[in-house]
Amino acid sequence: MEEVRKKTRFHYPVEQIIEKPFNWKQMVRLFNFLKPYAKTLLPKTILMMLFATAVRLAIPIFIGVFAVGQLEQGVATTQDMLIYATIVLGLYAVSYIANYFRIRWMNQLGQFVIFDIRKKLFDHIQHLSHRFFDKRSAGSILVRVINDVNSLQDLFTNGVINLLMDIVMLLGIVAILFYLSPELAVVILIILPIMFFISTKLRRKIRRAWQTVRLRQSRLNSHLNESIQGIRVTQAYAQEHENMDFFDDVNTQNYESWREATKQNAMFRPFVEMASAIGGAILIWYGAFLIQSDGSGLTLGVFVSFAFYIGMFWEPISRLGQVYNQLLVGMASSERIFEFLDEEPNVKSKKDAKPLTDVKGKMVFKDVEFSYDDKRMALKGINLTFEAGTTIALVGHTGSGKSTIVNLMSRFYDPTKGEVLLDDVNLKDIKVDDLRSHVSYVLQDTFIFAGTIMENIRFGNPHASDEDVIHAAKAIGADTFISKLEKGYATEVEEQGSVLSVGERQLLSFARALLADPKILILDEATASIDTETELKIQEGLKTLLAGRTAIMIAHRLSTIRDSDNIIVLEQGNVMEQGTHIELMTEKGLYYHLVKSQYAAIKE
Numbered sequence: 244m245e246e247v248r249k250k251t252r253f254h255y256p257v258e259q260i261i262e263k264p265f266n267w268k269q270m271v272r273l274f275n276f277l278k279p280y281a282k283t284l285l286p287k288t289i290l291m292m293l294f295a296t297a298v299r300l301a302i303p304i305f306i307g308v309f310a311v312g313q314l315e316q317g318v319a320t321t322q323d324m325l326i327y328a329t330i331v332l333g334l335y336a337v338s339y340i341a342n343y344f345r346i347r348w349m350n351q352l353g354q355f356v357i358f359d360i361r362k363k364l365f366d367h368i369q370h371l372s373h374r375f376f377d378k379r380s381a382g383s384i385l386v387r388v389i390n391d392v393n394s395l396q397d398l399f400t401n402g403v404i405n406l407l408m409d410i411v412m413l414l415g416i417v418a419i420l421f422y423l424s425p426e427l428a429v430v431i432l433i434i435l436p437i438m439f440f441i442s443t444k445l446r447r448k449i450r451r452a453w454q455t456v457r458l459r460q461s462r463l464n465s466h467l468n469e470s471i472q473g474i475r476v477t478q479a480y481a482q483e484h485e486n487m488d489f490f491d492d493v494n495t496q497n498y499e500s501w502r503e504a505t506k507q508n509a510m511f512r513p514f515v516e517m518a519s520a521i522g523g524a525i526l527i528w529y530g531a532f533l534i535q536s537d538g539s540g541l542t543l544g545v546f547v548s549f550a551f552y553i554g555m556f557w558e559p560i561s562r563l564g565q566v567y568n569q570l571l572v573g574m575a576s577s578e579r580i581f582e583f584l585d586e587e588p589n590v591k592s593k594k595d596a597k598p599l600t601d602v603k604g605k606m607v608f609k610d611v612e613f614s615y616d617d618k619r620m621a622l623k624g625i626n627l628t629f630e631a632g633t634t635i636a637l638v639g640h641t642g643s644g645k646s647t648i649v650n651l652m653s654r655f656y657d658p659t660k661g662e663v664l665l666d667d668v669n670l671k672d673i674k675v676d677d678l679r680s681h682v683s684y685v686l687q688d689t690f691i692f693a694g695t696i697m698e699n700i701r702f703g704n705p706h707a708s709d710e711d712v713i714h715a716a717k718a719i720g721a722d723t724f725i726s727k728l729e730k731g732y733a734t735e736v737e738e739q740g741s742v743l744s745v746g747e748r749q750l751l752s753f754a755r756a757l758l759a760d761p762k763i764l765i766l767d768e769a770t771a772s773i774d775t776e777t778e779l780k781i782q783e784g785l786k787t788l789l790a791g792r793t794a795i796m797i798a799h800r801l802s803t804i805r806d807s808d809n810i811i812v813l814e815q816g817n818v819m820e821q822g823t824h825i826e827l828m829t830e831k832g833l834y835y836h837l838v839k840s841q842y843a844a845i846k847e
């Protein structure tokens with residue numbers, strides 16, 4: 244039993260499949276991101292690559308066939324050789340400079356593409372509906388925007404152009420070798436398939452080893468992340484030891500995977516050098532044989548050129564294997580990125596959606612049914628009217644559907660059946676942005692963005708001046724605690740940062756909502772974290788906030804909603820009763836019992 248419990252704790256799903264088979268269609272789609280640069284940076288980079296490769300290919304011919312050839316025929320003086328040597332140096336310099344520009348432009352191109360992909364992805368994700376986020380953790384979304392895009396970066400900055408360059412280089416060398424001496428070329432290149440085979444095998448092993456490293460690393464990161472976020476709970480339950488044991492385990496696995504990967508990696512370089520050496524040995528043995536035999540026509544100059552080309556041959560071959568690996572990794576990453584990009588927002592503005600003008604704030608639910616997962620019904624046949632300018636409370640047990648009702652009001656979801664109307668217009672006929680600018684939320688868990696208090700309040704209305712922000716804070720009663728802070732409105736705060744108490748965060752969100760000045764205001768357990776004394780203090784602020792708006796309040800603490808114009812009682816997705824506090828208390832139904840049980844709990 245103990246074993247089972249241990250195994251199930253610290254379970255981190257690793258959502259990444261690191262490689263996928265090659266898929267042409269997807270590749271074409273990925274490479275479409277190069278399109279904006281098809282007339283500028285891309286051709287420039289390719290031309291530079293071709294030029295650099297051509298120069299590199301010309302050098303051995305110049306040294307062997309030309310310079311050594313002249314020496315062999317006895318037509319070159321020492322001075323001529325000095326000039327040739329200078330020319331060779333010059334050619335190398337030209338090839339280095341060309342390569343410098345090729346690498347610079349190639350990196351720029353890669354960075355541009357990655358910039359575009361990340362922008363497109365972020366923009367797309369921002370517009371996806373709540374349904375999308377219901378299904379995924381924030382962590383798994385982050386992994387795609389960061390890791391998957393990063394792994395494409397490798398492909399775009401190094402992979403693509405290198406692939407082209409290596410192919411041109413190899414084809415160039417083979418063509419030249421065959422042109423110079425087909426016989427010698429055949430003998431030397433005979434080992435090529437064997438080398439290619441071994442190199443691919445070795446590469447695959449290395450690739451697998453690095454994959455294991457990445458998986459272990461991601462496990463380590465997940466555990467670290469969870470441990471730090473949950474440190475208070477860990478300490479409260481004195482679980483540090485168990486935590487440490489697990490950490491030791493993942494840390495060791497991580498270290499061992501690195502050791503294995505670096506060991507495999509270290510084998511590759513000697514292999515390439517070995518291949519070069521074998522090529523060289525064949526050249527010396529068979530080349531010498533050809534030079535000595537009559538009629539072969541192999542000159543010393545050609546022999547020297549061959550020696551240079553063999554030296555240049557193995558590097559591109561080994562790199563080709565690497566690019567292929569990058570392509571497979573790129574396939575998996577791009578598949579995950581495209582999966583997000585292909586995700587359509589469930590809630591979208593219709594083409595002929597109307598802009599909202601002169602909102603009164605009346606909301607009507609007509610025969611609304613709703614299910615989050617098409618299995619369980621969260622709302623069943625709801626018919627409700629939220630009159631403009633009134634305060635309406637939604638009460639009921641946990642899971643009765645209160646939050647679901649308000650979720651439908653700003654179209655975070657659309658009803659499965661029936662319709663929701665604002666001022667008698669179906670929400671689906673209104674522009675989503677317009678609708679949301681008239682509906683504000685104050686939640687129990689106020690999200691604080693990294694920035695100053697001033698900026699956090701201004702989030703409600705980016706165009707508000709400092710004076711407007713302070714005015715809103717004063718109206719809500721938040722000014723008292725803000726002005727006590729050393730830096731006042733300029734105090735830096737952040738999510739999870741402990742500068743503010745939960746109640747203070749709540750007051751900030753009230754000020755934020757007041758500044759947004761919405762026609763419809765939703766308070767979802769907004770006062771739950773405020774103690775009764777503070778609550779009494781902010782009653783005035785709350786009144787200011789609610790005045791002239793349709794306010795929908797969700798509250799478990801029933802004392803806070805007693806004065807509402809209408810109280811709606813929900814139970815398992817159904818409206819059970821509605822009316823004012825007095826009416827419902829006289830009715831002696833569900834509400835009456837809810838109030839009684841809370842009252843009894845307080846008395847106890």
Ligand SMILES: Nc1ncnc2c1ncn2[C@@H]1O[C@H](COP(=O)(O)OP(=O)(O)OP(=O)(O)O)[C@@H](O)[C@H]1O
Nearest residue numbers: 377615616621639640641642643644645646647648
């Ligand atoms: N994102 C979601 N995906 C799937 N089911 C959900 C989701 N959110 C809520 N539900 C389910 O829908 C039903 C209604 O939930 P809802 O959040 O509206 O209840 P609530 O009355 O606001 O509860 P609470 O008082 O606890 O906030 C519940 O059965 C809940 O499990």
